[in-house]
Amino acid sequence: MTVPGDFKVLARDGLARRGELQTAHGVVPTPIFMPVGTVGSVKSLCPADLHDADAKIILGNTYHLYLRPGDEMLARRGGLHEFMRWDGPILTDSGGFQVFSLAGLRTITEEGVEFRSHIDGSKHFFSPEKVMSIQNNIGSDIMMVLDECVPYGADREYTERSLKMTTRWARRCREAHPKGKNGQLLFGIVQGGFYEDLRKMSAQELMEIDFDGFAIGGLSVGESKPEMLSLMRYTAPLLPQDKPRYLMGVGTPMDILNGIRTGIDMFDCVLPTRNARNGTLFTSQGKVNIKRAEFKENDEPLDPNCSCYTCRTFSKAYLRHLYMAKELLSYRLNSIHNVHYFLELVKGARKAIEEGRFEEYRASVEAVYPGETPV
CATH class of the missing domain: 3.20.20.105 (Queuine tRNA-ribosyltransferase-like)
Structure with a gap:
């Protein structure tokens, strides 16, 4: 029987750990x-x-x-x-x-x-x-x-x-x-x-x-x-x-x-x-500044590799329009996407640790966010 506070490490890859923490309101997978x-x-x-x-x-x-x-x-x-x-x-x-x-x-x-x-x-x-x-x-x-x-x-x-x-x-x-x-x-x-x-x-x-x-x-x-x-x-x-x-x-x-x-x-x-509220969005292809004029007539989804509601439903052109018009919906749709991206990021890390390929996974993200890890 598990009790709040129980923590177990299920897999390791170098120092990276894949674990589970039991709380009173459910299990938290880590990272x-x-x-x-x-x-x-x-x-x-x-x-x-x-x-x-x-x-x-x-x-x-x-x-x-x-x-x-x-x-x-x-x-x-x-x-x-x-x-x-x-x-x-x-x-x-x-x-x-x-x-x-x-x-x-x-x-x-x-x-x-x-x-x-x-x-x-x-x-x-x-x-x-x-x-x-x-x-x-x-x-x-x-x-x-x-x-x-x-x-x-x-x-x-x-x-x-x-x-x-x-x-x-x-x-x-x-x-x-x-x-x-x-x-x-x-x-x-x-x-x-x-x-x-x-x-x-x-x-x-x-x-x-x-x-x-x-x-x-x-x-x-x-x-x-x-x-x-x-x-x-x-x-x-x-x-x-x-x-x-x-x-x-x-x-x-x-x-x-x-x-x-x-x-x-x-x-x-x-x-x-x-x-998200400032129009900066994180994607599998790097950061996107949705206010840029280049997206004014871009009918593609924000991130073709993302399954969130925003990316399934709306175009970059619409997201830019909402932001430029200062519509409150802009905050919500952008936040839905960014939060989804961060949660998918750690979900991917958990899977990579389980499969012993965390360094490969980290490098793949670094490739689209170059310069964010100083030597």
Whole structure:
């Protein structure tokens, strides 16, 4: 009998892993991409769209859901699953990244973080215990600990001091949410800035706390792509072989495949939907900027190799027309396609790992996205 938190690796190809993670709302196949539904909605998409794209898990944001509509309001309605009518797994981040990005609007102490809402300026306080309570109310399948995401360029003294506090917060989160409670999983987050020895210290100390999975945080915060890839390659192998590994907030197609190559299992990013709203679409033939004049009378589908609703039904000319006319349908059709592309990307990676040809698969994608993997 499987229980939430069970994770098994079914196949390996180099460091790349094909696995399955059991949650209270179903099995998550890995490697997996998680569409971001910040405030209880993957922008412009409904749950039926997500199911059509074969989404297995989505992400919600603790900070935003706490402020609006409110975690207690969600709890009275049976949690976020019931409220948004999504029956699959949900992962919620701790809200730490959003709070710390408020810069002048927050104060950090050992107890937690006091901050002002970006909506109305009202004052709030997040402690590790409070963040666990909020995520309990949301009812997410996977919860994240409260951590401080240090800014890029932070000096060693600040980074080490922050890391030690983050580790103490992680212990408090685990104490507030014991293993197995409500079937909700709790992931620790490796921090340590861009200092390899601090990353190693963070990983070792978090493993002593026995989380259900481990995330790599603090990347894609302004560093160069080579720096990000180097630290990703260094950190992933430090984490347990028998637990899922999650790279937070990183997500171009090649970032994902390069992460899988190092042994990372889970990814999220706003890129597919944000780029969709800006008219940039990811296809099997590379990026397409749908606003370009060359598509004005192009009656071909966006991607002839894609089976999503958008590509089955509409032409590039129509998609360009919607975008240029600022029609709301443009957001939806473009997002349907981009989310489908990212989910097909990881589905292809899973199959390639099973068949022992992951490097060949990665190279085939890199061929249409050249220059996205720096030497």
